[in-house]
Amino acid sequence: MATRQRRLSESPIVPVTDERRELRDAVAQLVGRYGRTYFQDVVKRGEQPDALWADLGAAGFLGAHVSEPYGGGGGFADTAVVIEECAAQGCPIQYLVISPTICSTILDHHASDAIKEEWLHGMADGSKRMCFGITEPDAGTNTHDLSTTATPHPDGGWRINGGKYWTTGATVADALIVVARDADIGPSGKPTLSLFIVEKDAPGLTIQPLDSALTTAEKSFTVFYDDVPVKPGNLIGEQGKGLQQLFAGLNPERIAAASLANGMALFALEKASQYAKDRTVWTQPIGAHQGVAHPLAKAYIDVQLARLMTMRAAELFDAGSPAAGEAANMAKLAAADACLQALDQAMQTHGGNGLSLEVGIADLYFLARMLKVAPVSREMVLNHIAQHSLGLPKSY
Numbered sequence: 001m002a003t004r005q006r007r008l009s010e011s012p013i014v015p016v017t018d019e020r021r022e023l024r025d026a027v028a029q030l031v032g033r034y035g036r037t038y039f040q041d042v043v044k045r046g047e048q049p050d051a052l053w054a055d056l057g058a059a060g061f062l063g064a065h066v067s068e069p070y071g072g073g074g075g076f077a078d079t080a081v082v083i084e085e086c087a088a089q090g091c092p093i094q095y096l097v098i099s100p101t102i103c104s105t106i107l108d109h110h111a112s113d114a115i116k117e118e119w120l121h122g123m124a125d126g127s128k129r130m131c132f133g134i135t136e137p138d139a140g141t142n143t144h145d146l147s148t149t150a151t152p153h154p155d156g157g158w159r160i161n162g163g164k165y166w167t168t169g170a171t172v173a174d175a176l177i178v179v180a181r182d183a184d185i186g187p188s189g190k191p192t193l194s195l196f197i198v199e200k201d202a203p204g205l206t207i208q209p210l211d212s213a214l215t216t217a218e219k220s221f222t223v224f225y226d227d228v229p230v231k232p233g234n235l236i237g238e239q240g241k242g243l244q245q246l247f248a249g250l251n252p253e254r255i256a257a258a259s260l261a262n263g264m265a266l267f268a269l270e271k272a273s274q275y276a277k278d279r280t281v282w283t284q285p286i287g288a289h290q291g292v293a294h295p296l297a298k299a300y301i302d303v304q305l306a307r308l309m310t311m312r313a314a315e316l317f318d319a320g321s322p323a324a325g326e327a328a329n330m331a332k333l334a335a336a337d338a339c340l341q342a343l344d345q346a347m348q349t350h351g352g353n354g355l356s357l358e359v360g361i362a363d364l365y366f367l368a369r370m371l372k373v374a375p376v377s378r379e380m381v382l383n384h385i386a387q388h389s390l391g392l393p394k395s396y
Helices: 018-032 035-044 050-058 076-088 094-110 113-125 242-278 290-318 324-349 351-355 362-370 378-389
Strands: 130-133 149-152 158-168 175-185 191-199 205-210 220-230
Touching: 018 050, 018 076, 050 113, 076 094, 076 242, 076 290, 094 113, 094 130, 094 158, 094 175, 094 242, 130 158, 158 175, 158 191, 158 205, 175 242, 191 220, 191 242, 242 290, 242 324, 242 362, 290 324, 324 351, 324 362, 324 378
Parallel strands: 130 175, 149 175
Antiparallel strands: 149 158, 158 220, 175 191, 205 220
């Protein structure tokens, strides 16, 4: 009987527990039944990978890190494994970075018990989804400058006015978590931020498609809020504490984005290394030539280094360590760079066929390229490291 070749994602370089190894194998088995062709077909038809999403939810993979009463019980390191292995199997689900990661984590850490009961069970089993509205046309990383406002209403709720940009998955979500500036000035004399849940069918909400070069199932949208009502119970946590609450979701978002990049890189390197062994020119496989082998080996090294930092960041977040932010930023930067290098070299290894959709690598490129600027740009990561890790003067 032939011995199964070890997947690149199974490398012993990245330390995992036995439970996480079993988790990775289970995800690989489930997602492998769908594979790259399924995912490409879904994207081509402009649809969602609903069947795969439902199976991931039924298996408990979408809520791995949420609190046990709401369908989870693991840690974010488990979710990082799920995201990476999905991508390594050719199914890079960007929505995993949003609903299970940003939204579920914020709710789990800061929402009321009533909100948790209403949303987390369904988000963990895949029957409910949320998206996240923070970016605006004139406010990206500079979150303090958001112009979308939440004004108190006599009914005890709020009215939201403004617009959000690059809200991914707005049409498939059941609700949006919206970051808004409080209309009333805070105790410090400066505007404060709060987080709200807005149902997708709320009056005054307008969702418009945003064209982009991304070949993903998840589309992005511009969302306009015209006096959109928010029920009193749909404030997340404490009013005016939104900036602090955001970090419950933004550090995991960076780890999840790194995991997505690492998984895509592993998929590309699997394809390229197999092709380099199979493709013979004259009398030798092309992988015997150092001009092909060495760039692939270097890409593999960089991906493994990024994976190490990603898992370390996830473990630090699970431990509640303040070092999680530093590690998450490092992981995201390293993974984005390593992924692009791996994709580029994988395409180069395939020659002209590397640009064909049949090979399944080239159509990952723009998603990988996006990860250099989102969820946080390379420049802002370097600003953070320069200031907080090296103690250099703030430059912005």
